[in-house]
Amino acid sequence: MPALSADVPDLRAALLAWFDRRGRDLPWRCGPEGQRDPYRAWVAEVLLQQTQVARGLGYYQRFLAAFPTVQALADAPLDDVLKAWEGCGYYARARNLHRAAQVVAQQGFPEEYGGWLALPGVGPYTAAALSSFTLNEARAVNDGNVRRVLARLHAEPQPTPRWVQAQADALLDPARPGAWNEAVMDLGATVCTPKRPQCGDCPLSPWCAARAGGQPAAYPAPKARPAVQEVHAVAVLIGTPHRAVLEQRQGTLLGGLWGLPAQTFDPARPGAQAQALRDLCARLQAAPGDPLGEVAHAMTHRRVIWQVYAATGGPPPTDVRGAALSRLDHKALSLAQGRADSLFT
């Protein structure tokens, strides 16, 4: 295996040649290399934070259709922005993007890395990506793909963020920084994949220490993840699946989204569920009705189990279709849909 440090020009040339042939053709890569359209690139980068490209594609088209320009985004109500983001998760991204669009509409797009980094929702990865893609600035990105590719290249089982950034900085091709960043990520997403890397198709395999060791998939070592916490709650549906009493969620969990009124309880305590239902209905000035069923919804860090009940009274119902709802609330509403259907079968 060639000594990597002495071979950086060859390694760069090999990856960029692969990228020029096999790089992905993605809708936000519009405009010349190093001078991408900043609005489209920005929306895509935020949308793709912790979201796979294959799934981001549909959300990207929907969001761009709703808000074709940064001015349109800045002028829109937050509720409309969240509706366009509905289902995509990590809704703080949409709130921050909306806030940052108002800054950009006033001041124009950033003209350097530091300007991007100063915007809400733009961290080190996104600022490096956008300054290299739109300004041709020599900033190396550090994302999950880069981390995996570099961990394997150097056979480093425990790559710290600091280590990854240093390696990425050293390899970045200063002649084509935007293309280099796109190339490493494309390689990680299509060839140097987490489970079964296709080393036979990899332009970096001559330099790859993990491949030389025979166990490329062992790098990097899996991250330890905290146990998933279960959250039990009762929720009430007042109205119909299309027109129901909704409340806007506060705080960081699904903040800004709308959903059925709900009340958590401790399932280990006898009677706690019935008490939660009474408390919830008392708060709403509603009367509890029939149980509609149970819905469970898994998120990365918790598992939510709802006992859903019909109820009557309470505040006036609102239109469901225009509101941004989480998947959990859509599942709860579909319980009532199934019940309404069954009345006619």
Add this chain to the structure above:
DNA sequence: AAAGCGGGGCC
């Protein structure tokens, strides 16, 4: 440094 934050796809 660690925790919190969605949702889906794939093994």
Add this chain to the structure above:
DNA sequence: GGCCCAGCTTT
């Protein structure tokens, strides 16, 4: 069921 994904913000 576990792991991962073009991470960021807050504590």
